[in-house]
Amino acid sequence: MESSLPKLEDLRGAAHGLMRLQDVYNLHVESLVRGHFQQISDPVDFYKLSVSDMLSGDDCFLVGKVAYDLEDYYHSVLWFEEAVRLFRGTEWSPENEGTLEDALDHLAFSHFKEIKNQLKTWITSPHRRCFFQADLNSKTGNISHALSLSRELLLHDPMNRRVHFNVEKYEKLLNENLPATSSGLTLKRPDGIYLRTRNAYEQLCQTKGSQPKHFENPSLFCDYFTNGSPALFLQPIRREIISLQPYVVLFHGFVTQAEAKNIRKYAMPGLRRSVVASGMNQATAEYRISKSAWLKESAHEVVGKLDQRITLVTGLNVQPPYAEYLQVVNYGIGGHYEPHFDHATSDSSPLYRLKTGNRVATIMIYLSPVQAGGSTAFIYANFSVPVVQNAALFWWNLHKNGQGNVDTLHAGCPVIVGNKWVANKWVHEYEQEFRRRCSLNPEE
Ligand SMILES: O=C(O)CCC(=O)C(=O)O
Numbered sequence: 489m490e491s492s493l494p495k496l497e498d499l500r501g502a503a504h505g506l507m508r509l510q511d512v513y514n515l516h517v518e519s520l521v522r523g524h525f526q527q528i529s530d531p532v533d534f535y536k537l538s539v540s541d542m543l544s545g546d547d548c549f550l551v552g553k554v555a556y557d558l559e560d561y562y563h564s565v566l567w568f569e570e571a572v573r574l575f576r577g578t579e580w581s582p583e584n585e586g587t588l589e590d591a592l593d594h595l596a597f598s599h600f601k602e603i604k605n606q607l608k609t610w611i612t613s614p615h616r617r618c619f620f621q622a623d624l625n626s627k628t629g630n631i632s633h634a635l636s637l638s639r640e641l642l643l644h645d646p647m648n649r650r651v652h653f654n655v656e657k658y659e660k661l662l663n664e665n666l667p668a669t670s671s672g673l674t675l676k677r678p679d680g681i682y683l684r685t686r687n688a689y690e691q692l693c694q695t696k697g698s699q700p701k702h703f704e705n706p707s708l709f710c711d712y713f714t715n716g717s718p719a720l721f722l723q724p725i726r727r728e729i730i731s732l733q734p735y736v737v738l739f740h741g742f743v744t745q746a747e748a749k750n751i752r753k754y755a756m757p758g759l760r761r762s763v764v765a766s767g768m769n770q771a772t773a774e775y776r777i778s779k780s781a782w783l784k785e786s787a788h789e790v791v792g793k794l795d796q797r798i799t800l801v802t803g804l805n806v807q808p809p810y811a812e813y814l815q816v817v818n819y820g821i822g823g824h825y826e827p828h829f830d831h832a833t834s835d836s837s838p839l840y841r842l843k844t845g846n847r848v849a850t851i852m853i854y855l856s857p858v859q860a861g862g863s864t865a866f867i868y869a870n871f872s873v874p875v876v877q878n879a880a881l882f883w884w885n886l887h888k889n890g891q892g893n894v895d896t897l898h899a900g901c902p903v904i905v906g907n908k909w910v911a912n913k914w915v916h917e918y919e920q921e922f923r924r925r926c927s928l929n930p931e932e
């Protein structure tokens with residue numbers, strides 16, 4: 489049975505997922521652990537879980553440890569603080585990995601590390617029992633915090649020589665009256681992997697879907713759309729034009745509830761961790777956390793019917809190899825897909841293996857509702873689309889001249905609560921020459 493149980497990687501991934509929610513949505517850790525999603529800048533609940541399973545002190549300790557092991561003391565301070573608060577108020581359970589003493593120890597050391605740039609001294613690290621030299625390139629912090637936490641720890645563990653040693657060091661540093669020791673704690677979020685669009689992306693995720701206001705722009709409208717297909721005359725599709733540059737539309741009610749359910753069911757056994765293009769190959773990546781499976785239209789009737797509907801609505805040929813199989817994607821809590829292009833941006837991309845050109849268009853179907861989070865954000869175009877169950881989002885990735893449209897840079901925001909399912913159909917350039925003609929203007 490062991491293979492079906494979560495592994496260390498899953499546990500670490502869950503901790504990263506929580507820290508991702510904290511960062512992207514700017515959430516308070518204290519309310520997050522209670523299932524209340526409150527933004528630091530706004531005390532009103534962003535989302536509140538009706539059935540709330542609180543995180544325990546031990547859960548918070550674990551999240552803090554994941555950050556601590558990566559020397560990310562910004563997150564470790566915030567999560568160990570919560571662990572200490574919760575451990576103080578509860579009896580220790582034998583199932584716990586950590587104790588109040590461990591949490592105090594790690595919190596004190598994390599605080600200390602936040603001011604390491606002020607110090608040129610040696611101090612022992614709590615878990616390695618080795619000497620550690622504070623280096624010079626870090627942020628300000630608060631030594632007196634580290635001191636009072638270590639003193640509290642000594643009340644529980646009076647014989648701990650290492651902590652005695654640290655207390656002496658902290659007292660000495662305080663007496664030396666370094667400027668940083670008197671200043672308040674200024675925690676700064678680590679830059680992590682550099683993402684130029686980070687601020688815009690997080691803003692768009694936080695608005696929970698910020699489509700342009702249609703009444704302010706008459707060229708954005710809703711209509712009943714047939715695309716001139718006789719098959720759609722009796723039951724036109726409800727089309728909402730979301731953006732003209734890039735061209736993005738939402739087709740409401742694109743699938744039925746039953747179809748969405750069946751597609752999820754067929755995909756379930758084939759779900760594997762999602763990959764992204766990496767040079768000439770494919771690899772897992774932190775910036776895309778989800779599971780996905782490919783469904784062939786020949787294997788499932790409903791998938792074939794969906795292909796026909798895509799052709800009716802878009803006019804595109806989606807027969808293989810002119811489009812990829814249907815990719816069904818499942819995101820759990822904290823699952824996301826950071827800003828990216830669907831089309832290939834390098835000639836060596838594995839997307840060209842089909843030998844049918846680049847991905848000219850994307851049709852992404854929302855196969856489930858999501859309680860909170862999970863919008864699709866278009867970064868440069870500056871709007872985000874909330875998850876609309878059973879609707880399909882369509883956009884052209886390429887200009888008519890075949891070049892990639894940079895304005896299609898988009899992302900799947902992290903899921904706060906729920907389980908998000910989408911299905912992607914990527915249509916390639918070949919066979920669409922007379923369906924999406926090039927323009928007389930080579931710039932278009
Ligand atoms: O999940 C989303 O909203 C976006 C997904 C996406 O962009 C993709 O799978 O390529």
Ligand SMILES: [Fe+2]
Nearest residue numbers: 828829830898
């Ligand atoms: Fe995408």
